[in-house]
Amino acid sequence: xxxxxxxxxxxxxxxxxxxxxxxxxxxxxxxxxxxxxxxxxxxxxxxxxxxxxxxxxxxxxxxxxxxxxxxxxxxxxxxxxxxxxxxxxxxxxxxxxxxxxxxxxxxxxxxxxxxxxxxxxxxxxxxxxxxxxxxxxxxxxxxxxxxxxxxxxxxxxxxxxxxxxxxxxxxxxxxxxxxxxxxxxxxxxxxxxxxxxxxxxxxxxxxxxxxxxxxxxxxxxxxxxxxxxxxxxxxxxxxxxxxxxxxxxxxxxxxxxxxxxxxxxxxxxxxxxxxxxxxxxxxxxxxxxxxxx
Amino acid sequence: xxxxxxxxxxxxxxxxxxxxxxxxxxxxxxxxxxxxxxxxxxxxxxxxxxxxxxxxxxxxxxxxxxxxxxxxxxxxxxxxxxxxxxxxxxxxxxxxxxxxxxxxxxxxxxxxxxxxxxxxxxxxxxxxxxxxxxxxxxxxxxxxxxxxxxxxxxxxxxxxxxxxxxxxxxxxxxxxxxxxxxxxxxxxxxxxxxxxxxxxxxxxxxxxxxxxxxxxxxxxxxxxxxxxxxxxxxxxxxxxxxxxxxxxxxxxxxxxxxxxx
Numbered sequence: 001x002x003x004x005x006x007x008x009x010x011x012x013x014x015x016x017x018x019x020x021x022x023x024x025x026x027x028x029x030x031x032x033x034x035x036x037x038x039x040x041x042x043x044x045x046x047x048x049x050x051x052x053x054x055x056x057x058x059x060x061x062x063x064x065x066x067x068x069x070x071x072x073x074x075x076x077x078x079x080x081x082x083x084x085x086x087x088x089x090x091x092x093x094x095x096x097x098x099x100x101x102x103x104x105x106x107x108x109x110x111x112x113x114x115x116x117x118x119x120x121x122x123x124x125x126x127x128x129x130x131x132x133x134x135x136x137x138x139x140x141x142x143x144x145x146x147x148x149x150x151x152x153x154x155x156x157x158x159x160x161x162x163x164x165x166x167x168x169x170x171x172x173x174x175x176x177x178x179x180x181x182x183x184x185x186x187x188x189x190x191x192x193x194x195x196x197x198x199x200x201x202x203x204x205x206x207x208x209x210x211x212x213x214x215x216x217x218x219x220x221x222x223x224x225x226x227x228x229x230x231x232x233x234x235x236x237x238x239x240x241x242x243x244x245x246x247x248x249x250x251x252x253x254x255x256x257x258x259x260x261x262x263x264x265x266x267x268x269x270x271x272x273x274x275x276x277x278x279x280x281x282x283x284x285x286x287x288x289x290x291x292x293x
Numbered sequence: 294x295x296x297x298x299x300x301x302x303x304x305x306x307x308x309x310x311x312x313x314x315x316x317x318x319x320x321x322x323x324x325x326x327x328x329x330x331x332x333x334x335x336x337x338x339x340x341x342x343x344x345x346x347x348x349x350x351x352x353x354x355x356x357x358x359x360x361x362x363x364x365x366x367x368x369x370x371x372x373x374x375x376x377x378x379x380x381x382x383x384x385x386x387x388x389x390x391x392x393x394x395x396x397x398x399x400x401x402x403x404x405x406x407x408x409x410x411x412x413x414x415x416x417x418x419x420x421x422x423x424x425x426x427x428x429x430x431x432x433x434x435x436x437x438x439x440x441x442x443x444x445x446x447x448x449x450x451x452x453x454x455x456x457x458x459x460x461x462x463x464x465x466x467x468x469x470x471x472x473x474x475x476x477x478x479x480x481x482x483x484x485x486x487x488x489x490x491x492x493x494x495x496x497x498x499x500x501x502x503x504x505x506x507x508x509x510x511x512x513x514x515x516x517x518x519x520x521x522x523x524x525x526x527x528x529x530x531x532x533x534x535x536x537x538x539x540x541x542x543x544x545x546x547x548x549x550x551x552x553x554x
Contacts, residue, residue, distance in 0.1 A: 087300075138298035168306040170317055223302065225309040235319035268319025272327050272347075 027054040033067060042068025076102040076176040076200035078154040082145045083185040085166070085198035086156070088135050094128055096135055098143070100200045101176065104153045108135075108143060112157035114164070140166040142196055142204065162186060166196075167222050169206025170238050174245035176201035180252060187253040191260065193233045197251060205237050236260060236268045243277035249284070258284045299512050307513050311498045317509065325505045326440075330447065332455035340456030344448040347507065348438020351445050353430065353452040357459075359419065359472065360427040370417020370425040372406055374399040375432065376445070382437040391434070398432070398445055401532055405446070405490045405521030412453070413485050419461050420470060426458060439507040442519050446492035453489060457481035490521035 027033060033045065033052045041047060044056045045067060058071040086098035089105055096108040110123050110131060135141065142163045143156035158164050176199065185197045188208055196204040207230040240259035244251060262283040263271055270276050307317060314322050326347040335341040338354040363371065376398045378391025406412060417426040430452065432445055460480050462473045496506045496514040503510060519532045
């Protein structure tokens with residue numbers, strides 16, 4: 001039984017966390033981007049006194065004549081093809097409303113999900129009434145963005161076997177800007193856990209599914225108790241991800257694996273302490289720089 | 294935040310992990326999360342403290358005022374609590390949503406501190422029978438990340454520890470006694486808070502109980518007991534919440550856990 005209380009003044013103040021090169025194009029709200037009037041204004045900018053100012057804190061992006069500022073801390077802005085993890089908020093006519101940490105709830109149409117049993121047929125009235133049997137409020141799903149509607153609302157689909165309802169595991173919420181778009185977001189780590197990096201900042205850590213043959217179409221959740229060794233791995237991964245997110249490191253599978261390996265010498269709950277987290281992230285950063293060069 | 298409701302699978306996961314004494318973030322059932330305390334932040338109060346317990350962020354300010362004494366208790370000073378659950382903390386606190394929780398917490402704190410040995414109330418008395426100190430303790434909940442009661446009580450204790458009560462000089466006048474508050478910032482006295490109680494919340498998840506539950510774990514609790522415990526181990530207040538039933542064995546077990554933490 002341990003209660004760890006410490007004074008805020010003993011926190012390492014303003015530790016020099018960023019060792020890399022300064023990209024040089026980070027702006028804060030109010031900064032002048034350019035005084036040249038030949039550019040078109042994009043998102044995150046406004047015009048004042050013939051100068052282009054930034055209205056959010058972020059990086060400046062320039063595409064030909066269009067200047068925009070991409071904010072660092074923002075709600076998730078969906079693109080077609082992104083993998084997201086969402087929670088079912090409510091059931092509506094022929095669709096589910098899914099919360100994905102974006103500005104509006106996303107929509108999952110009944111016609112965009114795989115029916116249990118894998119059958120292909122038109123969705124009928126019966127299916128509408130059975131919607132709650134498939135997915136009910138509070139369930140977590142992994143899905144892909146099919147379409148972005150004109151008001152910014154995302155339309156999701158789970159038309160592949162790798163998407164669907166998520167079973168037992170742990171959800172970690174980080175900022176969406178820390179998850180890059182990659183070729184694959186589903187990783188089966190060699191240490192016995194799988195991790196899904198949602199582009200919307202939701203990261204799902206779960207034990208690796210033992211058998212891959214699921215005829216049920218992914219709607220039946222396995223409620224068997226997860227063995228303790230798997231649970232330790234999941235807890236350690238969760239703490240590593242939170243440590244990386246706190247230090248604003250970009251998240252991808254290699255960096256999470258390095259963090260896991262660097263953290264093995266500490267007990268899992270020690271990773272919750274800030275100085276241990278900073279040390280682990282420093283080791284990861286050094287290793288990544290070594291590999292990069 | 295997506296932690297508002299959990300899926301069945303997540304709840305089962307948390308239930309099993311509590312039974313194994315290995316929670317979601319690796320803590321045991323009786324481990325607290327990392328806690329950070331800061332005092333003396335707000336300059337226009339007499340005492341202040343801020344406590345950060347993982348996501349939970351609580352700010353407390355204490356101000357003192359001379360008032361007339363309560364006729365039933367002419368020798369002691371008084372404490373008054375006010376909790377403001379700001380809408381910043383959780384979306385649920387928007388508008389008047391936080392008032393209910395705020396009044397619950399203040400009732401619990403009042404009960405916990407009503408024990409005479411909690412704080413040396415006699416030292417708060419300036420003029421026996423006439424004037425005493427009234428401490429206004431204001432709590433602002435900045436962020437709610439689970440285990441609010443514990444964080445609030447720790448912050449209150451820290452703020453009281455930080456409290457500087459200005460010294461009073463009494464001059465006898467023809468009409469009565471005149472009280473002069475010292476303006477000197479270094480002329481003050483401190484309050485002895487070694488007996489001040491701290492609230493410990495024990496949540497029952499499944500058949501086991503946990504201390505310092507995170508938001509997700511709080512979603513899975515059936516019932517919880519909050520105890521105000523002093524350093525010596527004596528219990529000053531107790532409160533049960535939730536619709537689950539507890540049998541007497543588990544209650545006494547939980548009380549023991551509270552006392553030792």
